[in-house]
Structures are given as structure tokens and as C-alpha cells.
Amino acid sequence: MHLYENFSKNKLFKDVEISTLRELLEEISYKKSTYKKNDVIALDGDVVVGQYLMLRGSVRGEMTNYTGKVVKIEDIEGNQLLAPAFLFGADNHYPVDIIANKESECIFIEKSSFLKLLHMSSVVQNNFLDIVAGKTQFLSSKIKFLTLQPIKGKIADYLLRRTRRSLLNTIDLPYSQDKLADLFGVTRPALTRALRELDQSKIICAKGKRVCVLDRGKLEEFVQ
Amino acid sequence: MHLYENFSKNKLFKDVEISTLRELLEEISYKKSTYKKNDVIALDGDVVVGQYLMLRGSVRGEMTNYTGKVVKIEDIEGNQLLAPAFLFGADNHYPVDIIANKESECIFIEKSSFLKLLHMSSVVQNNFLDIVAGKTQFLSSKIKFLTLQPIKGKIADYLLRRTRRSLLNTIDLPYSQDKLADLFGVTRPALTRALRELDQSKIICAKGKRVCVLDRGKLEEFVQ
DNA sequence: ATTAATCTGTAACATATGTTACGAAAATTG
DNA sequence: CAATTTTCGTAACATATGTTACAGATTAAT
Numbered sequence: 001m002h003l004y005e006n007f008s009k010n011k012l013f014k015d016v017e018i019s020t021l022r023e024l025l026e027e028i029s030y031k032k033s034t035y036k037k038n039d040v041i042a043l044d045g046d047v048v049v050g051q052y053l054m055l056r057g058s059v060r061g062e063m064t065n066y067t068g069k070v071v072k073i074e075d076i077e078g079n080q081l082l083a084p085a086f087l088f089g090a091d092n093h094y095p096v097d098i099i100a101n102k103e104s105e106c107i108f109i110e111k112s113s114f115l116k117l118l119h120m121s122s123v124v125q126n127n128f129l130d131i132v133a134g135k136t137q138f139l140s141s142k143i144k145f146l147t148l149q150p151i152k153g154k155i156a157d158y159l160l161r162r163t164r165r166s167l168l169n170t171i172d173l174p175y176s177q178d179k180l181a182d183l184f185g186v187t188r189p190a191l192t193r194a195l196r197e198l199d200q201s202k203i204i205c206a207k208g209k210r211v212c213v214l215d216r217g218k219l220e221e222f223v224q
Numbered sequence: 225m226h227l228y229e230n231f232s233k234n235k236l237f238k239d240v241e242i243s244t245l246r247e248l249l250e251e252i253s254y255k256k257s258t259y260k261k262n263d264v265i266a267l268d269g270d271v272v273v274g275q276y277l278m279l280r281g282s283v284r285g286e287m288t289n290y291t292g293k294v295v296k297i298e299d300i301e302g303n304q305l306l307a308p309a310f311l312f313g314a315d316n317h318y319p320v321d322i323i324a325n326k327e328s329e330c331i332f333i334e335k336s337s338f339l340k341l342l343h344m345s346s347v348v349q350n351n352f353l354d355i356v357a358g359k360t361q362f363l364s365s366k367i368k369f370l371t372l373q374p375i376k377g378k379i380a381d382y383l384l385r386r387t388r389r390s391l392l393n394t395i396d397l398p399y400s401q402d403k404l405a406d407l408f409g410v411t412r413p414a415l416t417r418a419l420r421e422l423d424q425s426k427i428i429c430a431k432g433k434r435v436c437v438l439d440r441g442k443l444e445e446f447v448q
Numbered sequence: 449a450t451t452a453a454t455c456t457g458t459a460a461c462a463t464a465t466g467t468t469a470c471g472a473a474a475a476t477t478g
Numbered sequence: 479c480a481a482t483t484t485t486c487g488t489a490a491c492a493t494a495t496g497t498t499a500c501a502g503a504t505t506a507a508t
Contacts, residue, residue, distance in 0.1 A: 065372045065448035073367070089357030095364035125349075132356050133313030139363035140319035143297070147370050147409050148289040150464065176485060185371050190465050192487060208474080208486075224289035374494065400455060414495050416457060432456075432504080455504065466493070474485070 003032075006055045007107075010079040014127050024120055028113040035059075035100040041082065042098040049092075050110040052082035057104020061096035062182065072182040073142065075101065085132045087111055146185050149224045151194040154184045156222035159204065159213055169213040176209075227256075230279045231331075234303040238351050248344055252337040259283075259324040265306065266322040273316075274334040276306035281328020285320035286406065296406040297366065299325065309356045311335055370409050373448045375418040378408045380446035383428065383437055393437040400433075 007025065008018050016024070032055075035041055041052065041059060054076060061083070062072040073096055076082065083094055109117065118125045145157060158180075162171050173180065177195070181188040195211075198204045203219050205212040213219060228249065232242050240248070256279075259265055265276065265283060278300060285307070286296040297320055300306065307318055333341065342349045369381060382404075386395050397404065401419070405412040419435075422428045427443050429436040437443060 063368055063372060067448060069372060069448075071367070071371050085357040085360035087357075088354050089361050090354075091358075091361045091365075095361070095368070129353060129356070130312050130314075132353065132360060133309040133311075134315075136309030136356060136360045136363060137313050137315045137319070139360060139367065141315075143295070143363065143367055143370065144287055144319070146367065147295050148287060148293060178485070187466055188486085189467080189488080193465090196487070224291060224293075402455070411496055412456090413458080413497080417495090420457070449508100451506100451508075453504100453506070455502105457502085458500085460499095461497080463496070464494090467491080469490095470488085472485105472487080474483100476481100476483070478479100478481075 003055075006079070007053070010053055010055075010081070011131055012053065012081060012124060012127050015123055016121065020121070024117060024124070027120065028109060028117055030107045030109045030113065032105065032107055035104045035106070037100055037102050039100045040097065041100060041104075041106065042094045044094055044097050046094045047092055048083060048086040048094060050108050051084065051087050051114045052098075053107045053109065054078065054080050054082060055105045055107060057106075058101040059098055059104055060101055061098050063096050069185075070182045071146070071185040072179070074138070081131055082106070084128065085135050087114065088132075149222075151184065151186055151190060152198060152222045153224050154186075155191075155194055155198065155204075156219045158184075159211060160216070160219060160223065163213050169216070171211055173209045173211060227279075230303070231277070234277055234279075234305070235355055236277065236305060236348060236351050239347055240345065244345070248341060248348070251344060252333060252341055254331045254333045254337065257330055257332060259328045259330070261324055261326050263324045264321065265324060265328075265330065266318045268318055268321050270318045271316055272307065272310040272318060274332050275308065275311055275338045276322075277331045277333065278302065278304050278306060279329045279331060281330075282325040283322055283328055284325055285322050287320050293409075294406045295370070295409040296403070298362070305355055306330070308352065309359050311338065312356075373446075375408065375410055375414060376422060376446045377448050378410075379415075379418055379422065379428075380443045382408075383435060384440070384443060384447065387437050393440070395435055397433045397435060 004018055004022055004025065007013060008016065008021050013021055035057070042048075044063065056078065058075060058077045059082065060072055060075050062070055064070050082098055083096075086092055086094060118128060145154065149157065159171070163169050175183070177191055178188050181191040184191060195204075195206045198219075199206045201218075203213075203215045205214055228242055228246055231237060231249065232240065232245050237245055259281070266272075268287065280302065282299060282301045283306065284296055284299050286294055288294050306322055307320070310316055310318060342352060369378065373381065383395070387393050399407070401415055402412050405415040408415060419428075419430045422443075423430045425442075427437075427439045429438055
């Protein structure tokens with residue numbers, strides 16, 4: 001598969017024909033990098049001088065403080081932009097550490113080239129605006145999630161969202177409890193404790209990574 | 225002063241000549257509303273069907289949960305956009321309650337008109353992108369502020385930022401402790417307690433709204 | 449100036465979560 | 479399969495913050 005086809009799956013190029021995309025890309029310069037698991041792509045505070053487009057793989061954005069507390073903000077999988085909102089606006093610094101979850105491949109486009117790209121195509125420009133707006137929306141809900149509810153609320157929120165569409169009430173957690181604790185901004189023993197208590201109250205049945213929602217109504221009461 | 229001059233102070237129209245602005249505004253329709261103190265401009269969850277531009281006044285955006293816990297996200301003063309990132313992207317719902325702090329005046333532009341406005345002027349379009357990006361940046365730092373540090377860290381962060389540029393180490397808090405507690409996402413007695421403890425440790429001197437930083441170094445240790 | 453409303457300091461107590469530590473279970477690696 | 483590493487369950491204890499309540503201080507309204 002040629003690089004263009006990889007590019008074209010990126011949300012930035014939604015509704016852009018491959019032929020158009022080829023023309024666009026011929027006008028700008030970019031470079032490709034490959035990252036191994038746990039490689040650091042960018043550090044919190046680094047100056048943002050261009051835009052990363054992920055072609056394949058998985059990376060995570062996480063915040064840490066001096067004491068080592070971690071809050072994972074999100075996993076970014078596949079064909080996305082990294083930190084899209086930080087090339088513009090007043091504060092051009094990465095807000096998180098960006099770290100590869102597994103072998104990943106990115107394209108880096110310098111700001112001047114990226115601006116050119118946006119100016120050449122209003123479709124790309126609109127896509128970019130949608131992406132940035134989506135990021136703001138994501139962060140808003142993240143604040144709600146992180147600040148407005150205690151641990152059981154977060155568990156309930158997390159489980160209910162992930163079993164909403166499936167007919168089954170059972171899911172396999174995609175993370176270890178340790179990672180999930182980072183996502184919730186709490187410690188691992190606290191998360192385990194909360195899971196155990198929900199299990200003992202027969203609201204969920206949690207055995208390792210497999211979790212089954214037994215009483216949706218009661219679980220909903222924890223979401224705030 | 226004519227309405228146009230009020231508009232032109234809005235960040236959306238940065239670097240737009242008044243004459244150009246007049247032409248732009250003649251092409252689109254909008255309506256003006258006035259709000260009294262504590263009037264609700266939009267509620268969390270309402271569908272976003274257009275863009276509010278504030279012309280004067282002060283409003284706040286705050287999140288609440290069912291139990292009444294409040295987290296004030298920000299005060300928006302003067303010539304700004306309200307919830308700019310929520311007209312685009314996938315989730316077109318207000319993420320917060322938007323409430324007038326005092327008598328305020330807004331213009332409402334429906335989405336179709338607003339799109340027209342963006343398409344008519346690339347300067348306006350760039351400004352809008354900067355505004356949305358700035359919002360994301362603001363929310364990122366908000367997450368750090370709210371989740372990564374305990375109360376004294378928040379106080380330290382707040383005080384240090386506000387005395388950084390001033391030669392004096394003294395500031396008058398612009399809010400009551402009650403409002404400040406909302407901004408920090410904590411309860412008022414907890415905030416008072418923390419302030420008192422910092423006062424007793426001679427790190428700050430807090431009497432009512434007047435707060436003086438006595439030991440910058442020690443205060444910085446609380447910021448994480 | 450008086451009254452009413454709001455704000456501040458305080459305290460006793462409840463609760464949620466963090467800290468640290470350890471062994472058992474499970475998964476991964478050689 | 480055995481060895482190693484990671485993950486999970488658990489517990490005792492520490493700490494931060496929430497809850498509720500009340501009185502004195504300050505500010506705003508009449």
C-alpha cells in the first residue's frame with residue numbers, strides 16, 4: 001500500500017480524493033518517523049513547531065506531576081493528529097507527554113507547510129476545525145469525568161458507555177487495572193477496592209478483565 | 225457608540241477593519257439579547273445551533289452534577305465568544321451552564337450565518353481557529369489544575385500566577401472564598417482551612433480578600 | 449444608622465482516597 | 479514446562495477533603 005492511501009484514512013483528509021491528496025502532498029514537505037513501544041514522541045512543555053499525523057500504531061497522551069502522579073488523557077489509535085490544537089492559539093507547548101504504546105509511525109509537517117496545506121484546501125481546513133473542536137469537546141467531558149464524580153461513578157460511567165450498544169452486558173477491559181487507574185486519575189488499590197465493593201453488592205460481576213453488569217439501574221445511580 | 229464598534233473589539237474580528245466588518249455584517253443576520261444578573265444563557269446539554277458573541281458584561285461557565293457540586297470552569301468577560309468549539313465537531317451540546325454574572329449583552333448568530341461569515345473572511349476564519357485552539361489549551365491546563373494538585377497546590381498556583389508580573393506580592397482576591405472554592409472544585413470550609421494553614425505557616429498572609437505572598441519559594445513547593 | 453444579607457473562621461466528625469506492603473494468581477517469556 | 483514478570487486482591491493505616499453547623503465579621507440595602 002502506498003503512503004498516500006495511508007494518509008487518506010486520516011481524519012484530516014476526510015472527503016479528499018486520493019488524486020487531490022497527491023497533489024496537495026506534492027506541494028509540501030514532511031518527514032516520516034517510526035517509534036518503538038514506550039518511545040517518547042513529545043514531552044509536556046516542548047514547543048510545538050509542527051503537526052504530527054499518525055499513520056499507524058497507538059500512542060497515549062498523559063499528564064504527570066513532580067510526585068509521579070499520572071493522569072492518562074487518552075489513547076490515540078490509528079489515523080489521527082497528535083495535539084492538533086497546539087499549533088495555533090497562544091500557547092504552543094505540548095500539554096502532555098506523548099508516548100508510543102506500540103510500534104507506531106508518524107508524519108511530521110512543519111508549521112509553515114501545514115499552513116500551506118490548510119490554505120490549499122478548504123475541505124482540509126474544515127476537517128481540521130472539526131478535529132480541533134472535537135478535541136475541545138473531548139476535554140470538556142474529560143473534566144466532568146475527572147472532577148465531578150468519585151471512583152465508583154467513574155467505573156459506572158465507563159462500564160455503562162461500553163455496554164450501551166452491545167446486547168451483552170459483559171465486556172473485557174482493554175486495560176489492566178493499573179492503566180485504568182491512570183485513566184481515572186486514582187491509585188490502583190483504590191480502583192480494585194471499588195470494583196470489589198461493586199462486585200460484592202452484586203451490581204457488577206468482575207473477575208479479572210471480564211466484567212459483567214448485573215444491575216444497570218443501580219450502576220446508573222453512581223454516575224453523576 | 226455604534227454596534228459595529230462594539231463588535232470590532234471582539235477577538236473574532238481581530239485585524240478586521242471596521243469598514244470590512246460592516247460589509248460582513250450586512251450579509252448575515254443576527255439578533256441581540258440582554259441578560260440580567262443570574263439569567264441563564266444556555267444550559268448544559270442544550271443543543272448548540274449558533275454562536276453567541278458577547279458584547280459587554282460578564283458570564284460564567286460552570287459544571288454541576290446531580291448532587292449540586294459545582295465546578296466553575298471560567299469567567300468570560302467582555303468581547304468574547306461563548307462555547308466557540310461546540311458549533312462544530314461531533315457533539316453539538318453545551319458542556320456547561322452559561323450564566324450571567326451581571327447585566328450582559330450578546331449577539332446570537334445562527335450556524336448557517338456564522339458559516340457564511342467564516343467563508344467570507346479568511347481573517348475571521350483564522351481568528352476563529354485561534355479562539356477554538358485557545359479554548360483547548362485552556363481546558364488542558366484546567367485539567368492539570370483540577371486533577372493534579374491538592375488544595376494548597378491550587379492556592380499556590382493561583383497566587384503565584386497573579387503576583388508574577390506585579391512588583392507587589394499582595395493581591396486582592398477578585399472573588400469571595402465561596403466562588404474561589406467553586407473555581408478550585410472544593411468546598412468553602414476546606415479552602416478556608418488551607419488558607420489559614422498557609423497563613424499560620426507564614427507562607428502567605430491572608431486577611432479577608434487581601435492576600436500577601438510572604439515566602440515565594442515555599443509556596444512554589446506546593447505547585448505540582 | 450439600622451437591618452439584613454453575605455462572608456469568614458472555626459470545629460467535630462464522616463468519608464473517600466492515598467500509601468505501603470505482601471502474597472496469590474495470572475500472564476508472559478525462555 | 480519452568481522461570482520470571484506482571485497483575486490482582488487485600489489489609490492496616492495515613493491523609494485530604496467533605497459535611498454540617500454556628501458565631502462573629504464584614505458588606506450591602508433600606
